Amino acid sequence: MTKLHVLGFPRVGAKRELKFAQERYWRNEFSEQDLLKLAKFLREKNWQHQAENQADFVTVGDFTFYDHILDLQVATGAIPARFGFDSQNLTLNQYFQLARGNQQQFAIEMTKWFDTNYHYLVPEFTQDTKFKANPSHYVNQVREAKALGLTPKPVLVGPLTFLWLGKEKGAAFDRFSLLDRLLPVYQEILTALAAEGVEWIQIDEPALALDLPQQWLDAFAPVYAQLSQVNSKILLATYFGSVAAHADWLKTLSVDGLHLDLVRAPEQLAAFEDYQKVLSAGVIDGRNIWRADLNAQLAYLAPLKAKFGERLWIASSCSLLHCPFDLAVETQLKEQNPDLYSWLAFTLQKVEELAVLKQALNQGKEAVENILAENQAALQARANSQVIHKAEVAERLANLPADADKRKSPFNVRIAKQNAWLNLPLLPTTTIGSFPQTLQIRHARANFRKGEISFADYENAMKKEIELVVRKQEELDLDVLVHGEPERNDMVEYFGELLDGFAFTKFGWVQSYGSRCVKPPIIFGDVSRPQPMTVRWSQYAQSLTKRVMKGMLTGPVTILQWSFVRNDIPRATVCKQIGVALSDEVLDLEKAGIKVIQIDEPAIREGLPLKRADWDEYLQWTSEAFRLSYMGVADDTQIHTHMCYSEFNDILPAIAGLDADVITIETSRSDMDLLDAFVKFNYPNDIGPGVYDIHSPRVPTAAEIEHLLRKALNVIPKERLWVNPDCGLKTRGWSETVEQLKVMVDVTKKLRAELV
Numbered sequence: 001m002t003k004l005h006v007l008g009f010p011r012v013g014a015k016r017e018l019k020f021a022q023e024r025y026w027r028n029e030f031s032e033q034d035l036l037k038l039a040k041f042l043r044e045k046n047w048q049h050q051a052e053n054q055a056d057f058v059t060v061g062d063f064t065f066y067d068h069i070l071d072l073q074v075a076t077g078a079i080p081a082r083f084g085f086d087s088q089n090l091t092l093n094q095y096f097q098l099a100r101g102n103q104q105q106f107a108i109e110m111t112k113w114f115d116t117n118y119h120y121l122v123p124e125f126t127q128d129t130k131f132k133a134n135p136s137h138y139v140n141q142v143r144e145a146k147a148l149g150l151t152p153k154p155v156l157v158g159p160l161t162f163l164w165l166g167k168e169k170g171a172a173f174d175r176f177s178l179l180d181r182l183l184p185v186y187q188e189i190l191t192a193l194a195a196e197g198v199e200w201i202q203i204d205e206p207a208l209a210l211d212l213p214q215q216w217l218d219a220f221a222p223v224y225a226q227l228s229q230v231n232s233k234i235l236l237a238t239y240f241g242s243v244a245a246h247a248d249w250l251k252t253l254s255v256d257g258l259h260l261d262l263v264r265a266p267e268q269l270a271a272f273e274d275y276q277k278v279l280s281a282g283v284i285d286g287r288n289i290w291r292a293d294l295n296a297q298l299a300y301l302a303p304l305k306a307k308f309g310e311r312l313w314i315a316s317s318c319s320l321l322h323c324p325f326d327l328a329v330e331t332q333l334k335e336q337n338p339d340l341y342s343w344l345a346f347t348l349q350k351v352e353e354l355a356v357l358k359q360a361l362n363q364g365k366e367a368v369e370n371i372l373a374e375n376q377a378a379l380q381a382r383a384n385s386q387v388i389h390k391a392e393v394a395e396r397l398a399n400l401p402a403d404a405d406k407r408k409s410p411f412n413v414r415i416a417k418q419n420a421w422l423n424l425p426l427l428p429t430t431t432i433g434s435f436p437q438t439l440q441i442r443h444a445r446a447n448f449r450k451g452e453i454s455f456a457d458y459e460n461a462m463k464k465e466i467e468l469v470v471r472k473q474e475e476l477d478l479d480v481l482v483h484g485e486p487e488r489n490d491m492v493e494y495f496g497e498l499l500d501g502f503a504f505t506k507f508g509w510v511q512s513y514g515s516r517c518v519k520p521p522i523i524f525g526d527v528s529r530p531q532p533m534t535v536r537w538s539q540y541a542q543s544l545t546k547r548v549m550k551g552m553l554t555g556p557v558t559i560l561q562w563s564f565v566r567n568d569i570p571r572a573t574v575c576k577q578i579g580v581a582l583s584d585e586v587l588d589l590e591k592a593g594i595k596v597i598q599i600d601e602p603a604i605r606e607g608l609p610l611k612r613a614d615w616d617e618y619l620q621w622t623s624e625a626f627r628l629s630y631m632g633v634a635d636d637t638q639i640h641t642h643m644c645y646s647e648f649n650d651i652l653p654a655i656a657g658l659d660a661d662v663i664t665i666e667t668s669r670s671d672m673d674l675l676d677a678f679v680k681f682n683y684p685n686d687i688g689p690g691v692y693d694i695h696s697p698r699v700p701t702a703a704e705i706e707h708l709l710r711k712a713l714n715v716i717p718k719e720r721l722w723v724n725p726d727c728g729l730k731t732r733g734w735s736e737t738v739e740q741l742k743v744m745v746d747v748t749k750k751l752r753a754e755l756v
């Protein structure tokens with residue numbers, strides 16, 4: 001019989017129950033006991049759903065109070081020593097301090113989990129890191145599932161991926177050298193799980209989809225030879241890309257089964273068809289929300305079933321962490337767009353799809369004939385739908401002039417024309433766009449959505465907020481102002497709600513980090529902009545001040561990357577469609593007198609393919625889409641872009657190729673190290689390296705900002721240097737925001753006086 005499992009489940013709950021409980025706990029409004037109780041309830045719900053849908057195991061260990069890589073740091077004893085905590089006796093309160101920082105210690109750094117919008121906490125390794133096993137996180141969840149009469153399959157990230165994802169701190173050393181010390185600790189954790197009578201343990205090694213150095217690849221065989229001595233079977237899970245290049249040695253690896261992501265890389269199957277152990281076929285997409293083509297999947301799986309027999313398992317392609325929870329609660333979407341609704345599957349529906357596949361494989365297609373027919377009809381309707389294809393969008397894209405994505409003149413000509421009217425001082429100061437998204441703003445929006453306040457009242461509340469933001473910036477004496485983005489629920493969702501070809505959900509939340517979630521819009525059809533989206537707000541903000549008001553847009557790559565994207569046409573085409581739609585907005589802003597326009601692209605690095613061989617193609621179409629978003633602007637209109645979360649040393653030529661007049665980037669936490677790359681590649685245009693970290697309420701000292709600015713001035717000509725924070729201020733409170741910006745402006749004025 002074919003077995004069914006999922007690689008992991010979302011953990012925040014159908015209605016983000018965990019988020020609200022965590023945040024209440026942090027505000028001392030909810031007890032630890034209540035939080036633990038809620039967590040248990042959420043785990044049970046997840047397991048029940050798997051069990052009810054014929055899962056042969058329920059996945060455990062995937063539930064976390066903050067992040068699964070933080071859990072692994074605790075389980076291996078690799079928590080940063082700087083906190084002074086004992087990983088063997090860590091309290092929940094201390095666990096959250098690791099994730100969120102405390103008065104003495106800044107939080108463990110976060111970064112993107114592969115090419116997703118999920119952030120993990122980066123392990124801090126030093127030469128002296130001492131590992132010590134604490135398997136309780138996994139063991140407790142195993143016991144909990146067993147107490148419910150379920151068969152648990154614990155999941156944990158494997159030692160090589162764990163080490164790979166970490167960062168070396170302190171004296172220079174290679175974290176690979178820690179492997180020998182880490183392995184016995186993994187063995188101890190696995191042994192503890194085996195002692196609970198666990199038959200299968202899922203060990204995730206997604207780093208295998210990256211270009212790992214040979215030394216790391218060579219380590220897999222000895223590592224797994226050692227780990228497989230445990231008394232449970234090991235399923236080695238790979239995802240987010242092909243591992244076909246490693247097929248030869250993976251097939252002889254000392255594990256009991258292998259999971260392949262056959263959604264992202266279906267072609268890799270050919271390399272594994274003669275595999276002699278359990279093959280877990282990841283055929284249901286864990287990264288997107290489209291209903292699967294069940295008939296096609298069955299046609300794909302049938303020969304595998306013939307070959308593998310009992311050894312074939314079916315699964316989600318990766319953890320379902322990246323999917324919203326339940327489509328069934330989207331009653332508004334169902335009412336307003338029943339066709340689209342019938343094309344979608346969220347986490348719960350994906351498990352149901354797996355159940356149908358399992359039944360068909362085990363009992364024959366006839367057993368699920370009706371479901372398969374209904375599935376086929378929905379997919380056919382999608383393929384033939386009139387609403388997803390708009391001839392004018394395709395024609396516009398096909399008929400763009402060859403130089404559509406080129407500015408009229410080179411940078412030196414443009415910047416002279418821009419400076420002529422901008423009349424800015426040396427080291428102009430600006431911010432990245434958002435100002436504090438206060439509870440009042442969110443409440444006003446929630447009340448408007450619930451129909452408790454009118455549109456006019458909502459607009460007025462937002463206008464008041466914009467006025468406050470403008471006045472504060474004037475008081476602070478900033479040079480280029482922003483309107484503060486109060487009207488935006490999210491920098492992507494907001495545009496998704498206003499562009500054609502997008503749909504949005506009410507509860508389709510996906511965890512971004514800790515308690516923070518995002519609600520990615522769904523791009524289901526050709527994209528166009530029916531009417532101006534930001535012009536009124538920017539124009540209103542400009543009317544309040546004589547200073548320059550910067551227009552604020554999210555760029556095409558970031559909108560693409562942080563949405564669920566249609567899978568019937570290439571992503572590059574969708575991205576260019578968004579770029580063209582945004583260009584309409586850019587030109588309307590320009591017409592309305594907003595002639596400094598920022599187009600944010602924080603996700604450009606995150607979307608970079610995991611394998612270097614695929615980088616050029618990606619960088620080519622993403623750069624083109626970005627440049628299309630400003631097509632047609634006048635030379636004297638200044639285009640800014642902004643990037644954060646970015647390690648773009650190795651893609652800097654492509655960043656330069658975006659040809660933005662000004663780029664603002666996150667640099668403060670790396671002590672401006674990123675600027676070395678800008679110098680190395682001779683980055684030609686204006687740069688605003690962030691001078692303070694916006695993730696913390698801490699007010700930087702003048703000396704700190706001065707140090708960073710002097711460092712920047714050492715390598716960037718003073719005429720090309722801007723001064724700004726690392727990123728937007730939406731997650732900050734007002735009091736620290738004002739204090740932080742005040743220090744920034746004061747230091748800038750001091751340096752300016754020296755420079756003239």
Ligand SMILES: CN1c2c(nc(N)[nH]c2=O)NC[C@@H]1CNc1ccc(C(=O)N[C@@H](CCC(=O)N[C@@H](CCC(=O)N[C@@H](CCC(=O)O)C(=O)O)C(=O)O)C(=O)O)cc1
Nearest residue numbers: 117442443445446488489490491492512515516517518562
């Ligand atoms: C820059 N970042 C972003 C990423 N992805 C995006 N799509 N957007 C981003 O900005 N990826 C990388 C980073 C991740 N960083 C963050 C930072 C902060 C959040 C965050 O705060 N998320 C909020 C939800 C934001 C939102 O949409 N808010 C809505 C309100 C929704 C809501 O919760 N309403 C309540 C009622 C509230 C009330 O007052 O009554 C409800 O419905 O119950 C809005 O503003 O309208 C979060 O809370 O998680 C995310 C990623």
Ligand SMILES: N[C@@H](CCS)C(=O)O
Nearest residue numbers: 432433434600602728
């Ligand atoms: N304009 C956005 C960019 C965030 S990356 C903001 O300021 O929040």
Ligand SMILES: [Zn+2]
Nearest residue numbers: 602644727728
């Ligand atoms: Zn940013």
